[in-house]
Amino acid sequence: xxxxxxxxxxxxxxxxxxxxxxxxxxxxxxxxxxxxxxxxxxxxxxxxxxxxxxxxxxxxxxxxxxxxxxxxxxxxxxxxx
Amino acid sequence: xxxxxxxxxxxxxxxxxxxxxxxxxxxxxxxxxxxxxxxxxxxxxxxxxxxxxxxxxxxxxxxxxxxxxxxxxxxxxxxxxxxxxxxxxxxxxxxxxxxxxxxxxxxxxxxxxxxxxxxxxxxxxxxxxxxxxxxxxxxxxxxxxxxxxxxxxxxxxxxxxxxxxxxxxxxxxxxxxxxxxxxxxxxxxxxxxxxxxxxxxxxxxxxxxxxxxxxxxxxxxxxxxxxxxxxxxxxxxxxxxxxxxxxxxxxxxxxxxxxxxxxxxxxxxxxxxxxxxxxxxxxxxxxxxxxxxxxxxxxxxxxxxxxxxxxxxxxxxxxxxxxxxxxxxxxxxxxxxxxxxxxxxxxxxxxxxxxxxxxxxxxxxxxxxxxxxxxxxxxxxxxxxxxxxxxxxxx
Numbered sequence: 001x002x003x004x005x006x007x008x009x010x011x012x013x014x015x016x017x018x019x020x021x022x023x024x025x026x027x028x029x030x031x032x033x034x035x036x037x038x039x040x041x042x043x044x045x046x047x048x049x050x051x052x053x054x055x056x057x058x059x060x061x062x063x064x065x066x067x068x069x070x071x072x073x074x075x076x077x078x079x080x081x
Numbered sequence: 082x083x084x085x086x087x088x089x090x091x092x093x094x095x096x097x098x099x100x101x102x103x104x105x106x107x108x109x110x111x112x113x114x115x116x117x118x119x120x121x122x123x124x125x126x127x128x129x130x131x132x133x134x135x136x137x138x139x140x141x142x143x144x145x146x147x148x149x150x151x152x153x154x155x156x157x158x159x160x161x162x163x164x165x166x167x168x169x170x171x172x173x174x175x176x177x178x179x180x181x182x183x184x185x186x187x188x189x190x191x192x193x194x195x196x197x198x199x200x201x202x203x204x205x206x207x208x209x210x211x212x213x214x215x216x217x218x219x220x221x222x223x224x225x226x227x228x229x230x231x232x233x234x235x236x237x238x239x240x241x242x243x244x245x246x247x248x249x250x251x252x253x254x255x256x257x258x259x260x261x262x263x264x265x266x267x268x269x270x271x272x273x274x275x276x277x278x279x280x281x282x283x284x285x286x287x288x289x290x291x292x293x294x295x296x297x298x299x300x301x302x303x304x305x306x307x308x309x310x311x312x313x314x315x316x317x318x319x320x321x322x323x324x325x326x327x328x329x330x331x332x333x334x335x336x337x338x339x340x341x342x343x344x345x346x347x348x349x350x351x352x353x354x355x356x357x358x359x360x361x362x363x364x365x366x367x368x369x370x371x372x373x374x375x376x377x378x379x380x381x382x383x384x385x386x387x388x389x390x391x392x393x394x395x396x397x398x399x400x401x402x403x404x405x406x407x408x409x410x411x412x413x414x415x416x417x418x419x420x421x422x423x424x425x426x427x428x429x430x431x432x433x434x435x436x437x438x439x440x441x442x443x444x445x446x447x448x449x450x451x452x453x454x455x456x457x458x459x460x461x462x463x464x465x466x467x468x469x470x471x472x473x474x475x476x
Contacts, residue, residue, distance in 0.1 A: 017348075017349060017459075018459045019459070020346075020347075020348045020349065021348050021349075021353065021458065021459035021460035022221050022225070022353070022459060022460040022462075023346065023373060023376065024346030024347055024348060024353065024376050024377055024378070025346075025347045025348060025349070025377075026289070026291075026347065026375075026376065026377035027346075027373055027375050027376040027377065030375050031375075063222075063297055063371045063373060064221060064222055064370065064371030064372075064373055065373050067186075067221075067222045067225055067226065067371075068221075068225060068459070068460075070229070071225040071226075071228065071229050071459065072459065074229050074233075075233070075457075075459065078233060
């Protein structure tokens with residue numbers, strides 16, 4: 001999570017990697033791609049609020065995807081202040 | 082205060098084993114009561130009988146337990162036995178247990194964690210031992226929820242109970258209470274960090290395969306076909322080299338076969354291994370945690386030498402995390418499939434863990450899933466791995 005002039009941003013790669021540890025890279029990528037399209041977010045990187053909005057969206061999914069997204073959201077909240 | 086660890090393995094009825102293990106703990110700890118005790122037992126020593134009987138020997142500190150698919154100490158491995166690991170020293174240990182994982186994983190984990198303190202004055206490090214019923218199918222889910230509830234400073238280590246490959250009922254227990262569909266959490270607060278190391282030795286033998294129909298922990302279809310059909314097709318050649326035909330397995334051979342050829346989820350430069358535990362009549366495969374539809378898996382296998390070296394590597398990682406000094410001993414959670422692969426060489430793998438820890442005593446059980454989640458990790462449920470929880474000797 002790199003600090004920058006516009007505040008700390010989370011790259012798409014970082015977000016996918018967080019989810020991939022439990023879901024595998026392909027499913028994590030699919031979930032992030034679908035989520036960004038649905039929410040109309042940038043596909044490259046996210047500021048804190050965008051990342052949390054995306055993870056909130058994924059957290060509403062049933063089963064492991066939702067649980068992994070909620071866990072990732074907690075980590076993003078702690079890591080990107 | 083120096084940390085002392087007792088380990089022992091015993092055969093016999095639950096009550097005979099409780100006497101033998103209790104006596105070993107008293108002798109090895111020289112009369113000091115343990116701060117934490119874990120006992121792991123085959124289906125021959127029903128946990129519901131063993132835990133209350135052993136509890137009388139180990140005092141009021143938490144006693145946790147699980148049913149197993151094999152048991153071991155540094156002296157060797159066994160089936161149909163029970164093993165104890167007891168630690169005495171300057172620790173504060175708190176434990177909780179709850180059932181109902183399958184229906185309400187969040188509620189069950191929250192109930193088990195309810196009585197655990199977040200911090201203990203003077204004991205800055207916390208490692209939580211987590212035991213759970215894998216047949217509930219909520220392995221990863223329970224671990225992530227536990228990690229979220231316990232806080233980001235807590236490391237997790239543990240295992241999923243077994244039942245001697247019967248795949249019918251796996252049990253966990255705390256003190257005198259035993260249940261299936263359950264989770265046990267035991268938070269060990271210490272002055273020095275404990276070390277958690279994890280490693281596996283599996284590599285893919287298939288190309289990428291997309292899960293096209295799944296519900297929770299049950300994978301119905303892969304690439305639009307019944308999951309088992311794809312499994313049998315992809316493993317036929319490798320299995321034939323061992324004289325096994327996946328299309329002609331006896332019912333009792335299906336579980337061991339699936340544990341040898343597990344699913345790998347690509348995650349960066351490595352693979353997260355997921356074990357299929359059961360096959361239904363329609364060819365669906367049941368896993369120990371959720372496998373979302375759309376996941377891409379590779380079927381994996383491991384060679385014996387890689388299984389030995391991965392056990393050693395797990396011990397090395399645990400040692401490094403614990404500071405690299407003298408170790409009092411280690412609690413080990415090792416996948417049953419590693420035993421299936423290694424056969425008689427499994428004992429050598431266990432001995433190599435002890436050797437990496439300077440000859441310290443080790444004890445543990447063969448699991449249906451292993452748990453290791455370090456600070457910052459995003460996943461904590463594993464298969465086909467060795468998890469080593471090392472206790473430094475201390476002052």
